[in-house]
Amino acid sequence: MRLHHVRVLGPGGLSMPQTVEVNAEGAQDRDATGLVLSPGWMDLHAHLRDPGFPQKETLLSGATSAAIGGFTHVLAMANTDPVTDRRERLESLVARSDALPIRISFVGAVTVALEGQELTDAAALKAAGAVALSDDGRHAMTAVVLRRALEAGAQAGLPVLIHAQAEALGNGPDAEAAAVSDALDAMRTMSAARLHVQHVSTRRAVELIRAAKSQGLLVTAEVTPHHLTLTEQDAWAMGPQGNVNPPLRTPDDRDALRQALVDEVIDVIATDHAPHERAAKEAGANGFHGFETAVGVVLGLGLNGRAVYRACISRPREIVGQSLEDEWILIDPNEEWTVEASSFKSRGKNTPFQGRRLRGRVLMTICRGQVVTERVMQHA
Numbered sequence: 001m002r003l004h005h006v007r008v009l010g011p012g013g014l015s016m017p018q019t020v021e022v023n024a025e026g027a028q029d030r031d032a033t034g035l036v037l038s039p040g041w042m043d044l045h046a047h048l049r050d051p052g053f054p055q056k057e058t059l060l061s062g063a064t065s066a067a068i069g070g071f072t073h074v075l076a077m078a079n080t081d082p083v084t085d086r087r088e089r090l091e092s093l094v095a096r097s098d099a100l101p102i103r104i105s106f107v108g109a110v111t112v113a114l115e116g117q118e119l120t121d122a123a124a125l126k127a128a129g130a131v132a133l134s135d136d137g138r139h140a141m142t143a144v145v146l147r148r149a150l151e152a153g154a155q156a157g158l159p160v161l162i163h164a165q166a167e168a169l170g171n172g173p174d175a176e177a178a179a180v181s182d183a184l185d186a187m188r189t190m191s192a193a194r195l196h197v198q199h200v201s202t203r204r205a206v207e208l209i210r211a212a213k214s215q216g217l218l219v220t221a222e223v224t225p226h227h228l229t230l231t232e233q234d235a236w237a238m239g240p241q242g243n244v245n246p247p248l249r250t251p252d253d254r255d256a257l258r259q260a261l262v263d264e265v266i267d268v269i270a271t272d273h274a275p276h277e278r279a280a281k282e283a284g285a286n287g288f289h290g291f292e293t294a295v296g297v298v299l300g301l302g303l304n305g306r307a308v309y310r311a312c313i314s315r316p317r318e319i320v321g322q323s324l325e326d327e328w329i330l331i332d333p334n335e336e337w338t339v340e341a342s343s344f345k346s347r348g349k350n351t352p353f354q355g356r357r358l359r360g361r362v363l364m365t366i367c368r369g370q371v372v373t374e375r376v377m378q379h380a
């Protein structure tokens with residue numbers, strides 16, 4: 001497919017309008033004036049609920065939703081039922097993912113059943129296709145277990161992704177600071193280990209990570225679109241719909257997260273896509289739908305093109321050793337639209353952005369040389 005007058009997002013930012021040839025079987029050439037061609041985004045943090053919770057999401061519904069949202073590669077967490085803590089479970093997921101419209105990679109659990117006690121076999125999980133280790137959703141590990149987990153990850157060549165909320169301390173700022181601080185302390189005694197802190201939500205955690213990076217520790221971090229834009233006041237107004245872990249924080253925390261992204265203290269924007277059926281959400285379940293609003297929310301942050309490329313395209317892949325392969329999205333950065341959860345392709349309609357106006361939307365998603373989703377082209 002030949003795109004005319006399209007601006008291309010690359011590592012250095014946005015190009016001038018140009019003609020670009022994209023490998024997209026069967027797609028017609030078109031005038032793309034005003035549009036942006038971007039490599040497909042990678043979401044380093046998603047819950048696809050498969051196996052075990054088809055009322056919330058499946059590999060197929062999640063992959064379809066991700067494609068609509070502009071993600072061509074998603075990393076699925078292990079808190080499924082059963083938990084992805086054994087080689088054969090990982091092999092089964094990897095085999096099923098081949099038929100999906102986008103690429104799905106999987107983490108293997110750090111501890112058996114996410115219970116924080118017995119380590120899984122990291123080498124076997126890697127051999128089955130795991131690209132990282134994570135107990136996300138739980139942080140039941142003691143400092144001793146976490147240290148052993150980082151060593152096992154280092155031996156297997158896998159980063160360890162931590163849901164930094166010390167369970168004994170709840171989910172307040174202290175729980176996050178304690179978990180981040182313990183993990184960074186463990187890293188100080190290791191050479192090859194790689195630590196990635198998931199969904200950083202407070203200024204205190206940002207400052208701990210900033211200091212650790214300046215000391216040369218191999219630590220990376222992510223932040224969600226909702227923690228970059230919403231605060232506890234939004235959560236209060238939403239009732240149970242506003243429940244998420246970590247919770248939405250103060251405006252000061254939100255501002256610190258935005259600055260950390262600009263300063264490269266936080267590496268990645270990841271959605272923590274956590275779909276729930278209506279009854280579970282109304283009963284208080286934590287988590288938000290993330291895929292189908294991410295591009296509009298992120299473009300609304302006012303970051304420059306280089307920062308978007310880094311946070312949504314290059315750093316997520318570098319952290320888990322993945323490369324881009326014929327994955328593209330075509331974005332209309334000026335399209336204004338209203339979030340309407342009932343139109344989501346995801347089974348989870350639990351968005352905190354319901355009814356909000358967003359600017360910027362994905363028109364077309366291309367993966368493995370195939371057009372996997374396409375909306376009506378206004379500029380065709």
Ligand SMILES: [Zn+2]
Pocket residue numbers: 136137138163198199245246
């Ligand atoms: Zn988490």
